[in-house]
Amino acid sequence: MRRKLILLWLACRLRLKAEITYRINWLIGLAGQVCFSALSLIFLVFFLPADTDVGGWHITDFLLMLGMSDIAFGLAAGLFFRLFLVFDSEYILYGRLDSALTQPEAPLVWLAARTLNPQEIITVVKGMLLIGLSWFWLGSGGGWLTLGGICFFAVTGAVIYSGIFLMLLATGFWIQRRTALYAPFLSINQLGQMPLFIYPEVVRLLLTVVIPIGFVAYYPLASLKYMISGVWLPLTLAIAAASFGAGVILFARGIRHYEGAGH
Amino acid sequence: MRPGNDWRGALAVGMLSFREFFVYPWDLFVTFFTQPVAFFSYACFILAVGSTTQWPLESLLAYYVMGWLLRMLFQQGIEHTVSARILSGELAVDLTRPLGIVPLYLGMSAGRLAARMTAYGIPGILLVCLAGGAVYLKPAGSWLPFMALTLNALLLQVTFALLLGWSAFYFSINAQLIWVTDMLIRLAGGLVVPVAFFPVQAATVLKSLPFYYFYGAPLAYWAHGGTWQTDWLAGLTWAVLLMAGGRILLTGGLRRLAVNGG
Numbered sequence: 110m111r112r113k114l115i116l117l118w119l120a121c122r123l124r125l126k127a128e129i130t131y132r133i134n135w136l137i138g139l140a141g142q143v144c145f146s147a148l149s150l151i152f153l154v155f156f157l158p159a160d161t162d163v164g165g166w167h168i169t170d171f172l173l174m175l176g177m178s179d180i181a182f183g184l185a186a187g188l189f190f191r192l193f194l195v196f197d198s199e200y201i202l203y204g205r206l207d208s209a210l211t212q213p214e215a216p217l218v219w220l221a222a223r224t225l226n227p228q229e230i231i232t233v234v235k236g237m238l239l240i241g242l243s244w245f246w247l248g249s250g251g252g253w254l255t256l257g258g259i260c261f262f263a264v265t266g267a268v269i270y271s272g273i274f275l276m277l278l279a280t281g282f283w284i285q286r287r288t289a290l291y292a293p294f295l296s297i298n299q300l301g302q303m304p305l306f307i308y309p310e311v312v313r314l315l316l317t318v319v320i321p322i323g324f325v326a327y328y329p330l331a332s333l334k335y336m337i338s339g340v341w342l343p344l345t346l347a348i349a350a351a352s353f354g355a356g357v358i359l360f361a362r363g364i365r366h367y368e369g370a371g372h
Numbered sequence: 373m374r375p376g377n378d379w380r381g382a383l384a385v386g387m388l389s390f391r392e393f394f395v396y397p398w399d400l401f402v403t404f405f406t407q408p409v410a411f412f413s414y415a416c417f418i419l420a421v422g423s424t425t426q427w428p429l430e431s432l433l434a435y436y437v438m439g440w441l442l443r444m445l446f447q448q449g450i451e452h453t454v455s456a457r458i459l460s461g462e463l464a465v466d467l468t469r470p471l472g473i474v475p476l477y478l479g480m481s482a483g484r485l486a487a488r489m490t491a492y493g494i495p496g497i498l499l500v501c502l503a504g505g506a507v508y509l510k511p512a513g514s515w516l517p518f519m520a521l522t523l524n525a526l527l528l529q530v531t532f533a534l535l536l537g538w539s540a541f542y543f544s545i546n547a548q549l550i551w552v553t554d555m556l557i558r559l560a561g562g563l564v565v566p567v568a569f570f571p572v573q574a575a576t577v578l579k580s581l582p583f584y585y586f587y588g589a590p591l592a593y594w595a596h597g598g599t600w601q602t603d604w605l606a607g608l609t610w611a612v613l614l615m616a617g618g619r620i621l622l623t624g625g626l627r628r629l630a631v632n633g634g
Contacts, residue, residue: 131544131545133543134543134544134545134546134547134548134549135548137548137549137552138548138551138552140552141548141551141552141555144552144555144556144559145555147559148555148558148559148564151559151564151565152414152417152564152565155565155569155570156417156418156421156565157421161421163417163420163421164420290402292402292403292406293402293403293405293406293409296406296408296409297406297409299409299413300409300412300413302413303413303416303417306420307416307417307419307420308413308416309416312412312416
């Protein structure tokens with residue numbers, strides 16, 4: 110485990126150095142992240158004044174949820190999103206997966222190290238700032254234990270996202286042009302940044318059972334804020350384990366199915 | 373190079389782009405049904421909040437539904453194509469074609485627009501009419517000003533996409549610039565929150581930028597009516613200014629372009 114973490118840390122430093130080579134591009138990327146957050150914030154602020162609520166949810170709760178989603182997505186995307194984008198084209202069609210299979214490290218760890226994106230750490234910081242804004246400045250309410258729970262379940266959310274990324278990228282072993290799924294996934298992900306009770310029943314079911322994005326932020330937060338039953342907290346942990354496990358198993362099956370191109 | 377060649381060439385490129393668009397029908401299917409999902413979350417949120425804004429709920433829904441349709445048509449990705457060709461050096465091949473590079477990319481854009489209209493626009497309009505009917509349909513008198521503002525918006529979109537593409541002459545990578553500009557267009561163009569809802573000073577600043585005329589002007593007219601001539605004229609002025617800016621970027625870019633003979 111220690112060796113894997115060192116490998117990821119070294120790869121992260123190397124990638125960061127490479128990205129900072131194009132400084133202006135990197136700085137513009139930072140500005141983009143700020144704009145992206147501004148989009149969500151402005152939308153919330155204009156439609157949900159401070160003194161109103163939606164189904165018992167105030168703007169502070171919406172900010173907490175956005176923050177949790179950002180931390181979860183940032184952590185998972187930093188490790189797997191770039192791999193998710195390029196896996197079928199670069200590693201399967203061009204056969205570069207062959208070299209991953211001959212490395213002394215597990216193929217998935219090696220691939221994550223090769224494609225990780227340290228810039229996503231900005232998304233994580235952004236999420237922390239949103240939680241801080243809601244908790245300390247706007248006075249979201251709740252004890253330190255709740256705040257600790259929010260941070261813990263944000264990391265659990267990252268495990269759920271990682272599982273989903275792994276499952277989607279592993280389908281590339283069997284399906285061509287799987288990359289077409291990334292835009293829909295991002296759209297569906299946007300649904301998960303709002304409390305699920307605003308959606309029709311069928312969408313709620315989709316985000317709970319089929320693509321468990323509801324467990325990234327909505328269910329744990331609502332549960333921690335005593336808006337729904339506490340049963341959802343252990344259920345979130347179970348879903349995270351199941352999602353990540355399913356992703357790893359599907360990837361391992363894909364590796365067995367893969368036939369090298371002889372590179 | 374004769375102007376006749378440009379027209380014929382642009383038409384041929386447009387027809388090719390149109391056909392290329394339908395090569396992967398699965399992508400079209402997935403995009404058509406999932407792109408609205410992002411707008412769906414906004415719509416559900418607005419419905420849940422109820423109309424706490426100065427516009428009635430029907431106007432807000434009409435605004436966001438039409439916003440989704442325009443987005444589907446306008447998002448052609450010409451800026452990515454142009455940038456990729458400049459950065460990879462393929463522009464050298466484009467410069468040897470029997471038509472100018474501006475008509476070449478305009479033809480590409482027209483082909484993609486026609487394809488997007490066929491694959492997304494018409495089915496989208498049918499779907500919206502079936503689902504919402506009278507909420508989204510407006511009296512016939514509203515269509516002409518709306519179309520004038522939309523055509524202006526399209527002109528601005530294409531001009532700005534080319535301008536972004538030409539920026540690749542000056543940057544080693546311009547992917548983040550394209551992404552940030554898209555965010556800015558969504559924010560300042562009123563695609564996320566109608567510009568009329570911002571505080572007066574902020575709305576005035578936003579309306580003085582070109583981005584408002586990309587989406588905000590036609591959508592605000594569609595949802596809320598009002599005068600349109602000033603917006604139309606301002607949009608057109610911005611289009612002319614952006615065209616001039618694009619021309620300067622292209623001329624300067626071609627001057628510094630070093631073709632490696634590959």
